Amino acid sequence: MRNTSLSSCGQSVSNKYHGPVNNVGRHFASSSYPLQPMCDSKESGSSVQCQCIPLVIVEGFLGRTGSRIWGDFERHLNQECYQCKRRVIFAPVGPVSSLHDRACELYYSLVGGTVDYGEEHSIAHGHSRHGRTHSQGLYPQWSLENPLHLLGHSMGGPTIVKLQYLMKQGHFGSRAHPDWIRSINTISSPFRGTQIVYTLGERVDAAPRVRPLSPGSLLSKAVHAISYLSPILPTLLDLHTESRRMSYHDISILCLLKQLWKSDWAESQDAAPFDVTFESADKREANLEGQPYPRTFYRSCATYLTEKCEEDRNLHTVHFKLLSFPLISPLSLLARAVGSFDFSTIRPVPSFLEERGLSPIDTEQDLFATDFQKTLPEEYWANDGVVPLFSQWHPASCSSTRCQHGETKSPAPGIWYVEQWDNTSHSSLVPLWVASDCQKQYWLKLGRWLRAIESQNEYNIVTSTS
Numbered sequence: 001m002r003n004t005s006l007s008s009c010g011q012s013v014s015n016k017y018h019g020p021v022n023n024v025g026r027h028f029a030s031s032s033y034p035l036q037p038m039c040d041s042k043e044s045g046s047s048v049q050c051q052c053i054p055l056v057i058v059e060g061f062l063g064r065t066g067s068r069i070w071g072d073f074e075r076h077l078n079q080e081c082y083q084c085k086r087r088v089i090f091a092p093v094g095p096v097s098s099l100h101d102r103a104c105e106l107y108y109s110l111v112g113g114t115v116d117y118g119e120e121h122s123i124a125h126g127h128s129r130h131g132r133t134h135s136q137g138l139y140p141q142w143s144l145e146n147p148l149h150l151l152g153h154s155m156g157g158p159t160i161v162k163l164q165y166l167m168k169q170g171h172f173g174s175r176a177h178p179d180w181i182r183s184i185n186t187i188s189s190p191f192r193g194t195q196i197v198y199t200l201g202e203r204v205d206a207a208p209r210v211r212p213l214s215p216g217s218l219l220s221k222a223v224h225a226i227s228y229l230s231p232i233l234p235t236l237l238d239l240h241t242e243s244r245r246m247s248y249h250d251i252s253i254l255c256l257l258k259q260l261w262k263s264d265w266a267e268s269q270d271a272a273p274f275d276v277t278f279e280s281a282d283k284r285e286a287n288l289e290g291q292p293y294p295r296t297f298y299r300s301c302a303t304y305l306t307e308k309c310e311e312d313r314n315l316h317t318v319h320f321k322l323l324s325f326p327l328i329s330p331l332s333l334l335a336r337a338v339g340s341f342d343f344s345t346i347r348p349v350p351s352f353l354e355e356r357g358l359s360p361i362d363t364e365q366d367l368f369a370t371d372f373q374k375t376l377p378e379e380y381w382a383n384d385g386v387v388p389l390f391s392q393w394h395p396a397s398c399s400s401t402r403c404q405h406g407e408t409k410s411p412a413p414g415i416w417y418v419e420q421w422d423n424t425s426h427s428s429l430v431p432l433w434v435a436s437d438c439q440k441q442y443w444l445k446l447g448r449w450l451r452a453i454e455s456q457n458e459y460n461i462v463t464s465t466s
């Protein structure tokens, strides 16, 4: 039983999940990386020229709110700065787009120009090669000399990872380089997929097909209806679906009705829901997407609010006491579903089961009722209401990437630093600002982390606010 409240997230010590061997767990443990000189700033007359590298924020699935609800986080991000204010950029990316499409939208929103999804990709997935045009990029000077920090919440994390991978692949031409990204910072990101997508509608045996009348199916109908009416709807409902030609300018009402019956978007491999299946995550990992680049800094924040149900099983649950918090109630219910999910039903068999020697034939048997719940560690069920813990750590398994879990000493590039926050839901830290202690702590620590990275800056990069 917990003896803590949400406002003290992370303080719980009872019954708590400690993660992999090298994880020391407590997220409120004081950071011991050197707190360099806050950000350098130079007085020029009465104004202060900020030399901090700007921070780009990429929201998650359905995220479209930006600074409207993210609130007063900058005060804490810059709390230990000397009079200057790091530039923060909210990147406009498609709230329901696939990782590939979101990564392309992210790139062109920053550098400017017409979004190019790539010839091969657009032919393979049956949508237009080009999207909208950004006449003015949000950071057109983006380069080796003017790099960026990126922060992704939920699907925003793998979006950034995909962007860096595409930069490396030369998708954006020979000039774009993965080193333009100085750091990748993520909160509650489903790097390795999440079982919630199956709970909500994706078929366990035939993704990306969607079960009729499931929440996922209803969501896809809403996406079609909103896209159809998009020319007359407010920008808050802009789903960035123009490359798919779903508006009334492009299709007839009959065509819309067909899509409402069976959605080509939702049941394709080029949509956000499929990208968070284990099948899609395994494909990305097979391509070595998400392997850390040697000159970029990586830090993930993994959240969970569940605890182990019983001593001899690794399933997780959430205490119903949390249901008294209105904001977190739906996530608590989802957390219970994620915490008791039967992985043995998924086809193809996820790599994390195969790694443990469980073959498709084994999983045909009722492993769920037998040793299966002991074989698979509890991080596969511990979750924040949306994403299991293991998936939030980093892309790929700990044995096939460079990672360090627990208290951070000093940032070094090319390694995923993983921090775990217990008693914290998928939406406790962002996006809705409620000025909680954990929100303030997160932004304060992120500000320190970014400055610690900048203090190691080997390029002597100087940027300035616009």
Ligand SMILES: [Zn+2]
Pocket (backbone or CB within 6 Å): 039, 040, 041, 049, 050, 051, 052, 081, 084, 085, 086
């Ligand atoms: Zn600054």
Ligand SMILES: [Zn+2]
Pocket (backbone or CB within 6 Å): 098, 100, 101, 117, 121, 122, 125, 127, 270
């Ligand atoms: Zn696409």
Ligand SMILES: [Zn+2]
Pocket (backbone or CB within 6 Å): 393, 394, 397, 398, 403, 404, 405, 418
């Ligand atoms: Zn790891």
